[in-house]
Amino acid sequence: MSSYVTRKTPGDTDWFVHDRFGMFIHFGLYSMPARHEWIKSMEKIPDEKYDLYFKHFNPDLLDAKDWARQAKAAGMKYAVLTTKHHEGFCLFDTKYTDYNVMNTPYGKDIVREYVDAFRAEGLKIGFYYSLLDWHHPDYTLDHCHPRRDDEGWEKYDEGRDMHRYAKYMRDQITELLTNYGKIDILWFDFSWEGEPEFERTHPGIRGGKGKDDWEAEELVALARKLQPGIMIDNRTGLEQDIYTPEQYQMQEWVKHPETGELVNWEACQTFSGSWGYFRDEMSWKTPEMLINMLVRTVSLGGNLLMNVGPTSRGYFDHRAEKALSVYADWMRVNGRSIYGCTMAEPEFKVPNGCFATQSADGKRLYVHLVEYPYAFLELRGFAGKVEYAQFLHDGSEILFTEGKSEHISMGRTEATDLLVLTIPQICPDVITPVIELILK
Ligand code: GLC
Secondary structure, three states: OOOOOEOOOOOOOHHHHHHOEEEEEOOOHHHOOOEOOOHHHHOOOOHHHHHHHHHHOOOOOOOHHHHHHHHHHOOOOEEEEEEEOOOOOEOOOOOOOOOEHHHOOOOOOHHHHHHHHHHHOOOEEEEEEEOOOOOOOOOOOOOOOOOOOOOOHHHOOOOOOHHHHHHHHHHHHHHHOOOOOOOOEEEEEOOEOOOHHHHHHOOOOOOOEOHHHHOHHHHHHHHHHHOOOOEEEOOOOOOOOEEOOEOOOOOOOOEOOOOOOEOOEEEEEEOOOOOOOEOOOOOOOOHHHHHHHHHHHHHOOOEEEEEEOOOOOOOOOHHHHHHHHHHHHHHHHHHHHOOOEEEOOOOOOOOOOEEEEEEOOOOEEEEEEOOOOOOEEEEEOOOOOEEEEEEOOOOOEOEEEEEEEEEOOOEEEEEEEEEEEEOOOOOOOOOOOEEEEEEO
8 A cells, every 4th residue: 555645635536546537628708718717817808899799708618528538548537627717707507696607698607517517427526616717897906906006996996895805705616616516626716815916016915815805714614515425626825635736746755845745735736827718829738748747746746737728618628639649648658657646655766758657456567668678677676566567558578687787898787676668669569657566
């Protein structure tokens, strides 16, 4: 059994740390301008201009069943959909604001379609819910707000009451956790410190917002009352079930900032830079990056939540489909090195250029050959511990010797703990080949 113990938290995380891989879906009015989900803030788009997107929102080609099929084929075991992003537009039938999908030309509850389709494919269901809301009449100014530099910004907050907004969030969370069956993850986003420069130029306005603004204790307690086993992230500013590093590659298992305990964590990443559909973005990750991000994350005991931003017509564009097919091809034959796996035990150190994962029951170790080592791989500390070795993708045997290896013109390496795998000179036609070691 794995020797790694993570900090206990209230939510049901057992399925999560087994399944490892999920789909993030960022969809909303911002999919129409198609140049980042923060576009309203980045370009300080006036509300009346932005409302054109609300007026014309009609993802007529949306087929949530197709989204679910692609997620499942890619090997993703859960999904998290933006039910409301910072723009404040709700993808669900809510009675607490008219700024929702039922009042657009599309006129159907997208959250309902998502839940039904992904549940039918056996995927666990997650809801992303933005704590920021650039549309709500009680949400106050801060340094992310699109209205932060408008003429008369000084008076923007007059009549606004964040307590009323916090109640609005509790009412909507009640709808989301009552009307759509069992929800497995609630993914709040996000809390942040203000920027001194903003607060210097905007006297009297706090730049950031955090747990007290959200009345987070009450919000989290409500969610847990409505869905007792639900997993909740840490972005209300309250530590909950998972830590959520974003858009960068961790180099170690995430630890609790105070106690140093290992925690359950999930890295969220994008195929390109933007979370929402971004037509002209050219920073799409290569197939090798996509696979190695997943492998590296699981080799450090984490989950990967990989994002898709559907077009405003409702489908995944060809670049997203191609990226998902990269995962589908790789996971079809190598998923065993991801599901139910975690960081390898400390005794199993693999050379640079390799990432190791180990099955939670300790019986199988997976060596991911990110840099293909040509002809052989020396593993110190493995001698006497491996019963059988094979490439995972095609199940072909990998022969090995123990105790010494012959280095032409370099003499030999001799070590009692040495195990040497003999592998083909030519890298197999698979991204990051995986060697499965069945341990004694
Ligand atoms: C950041 C971005 C937000 C995105 C989130 C995903 O908070 O601001 O747009 O939804 O990351 O983790």
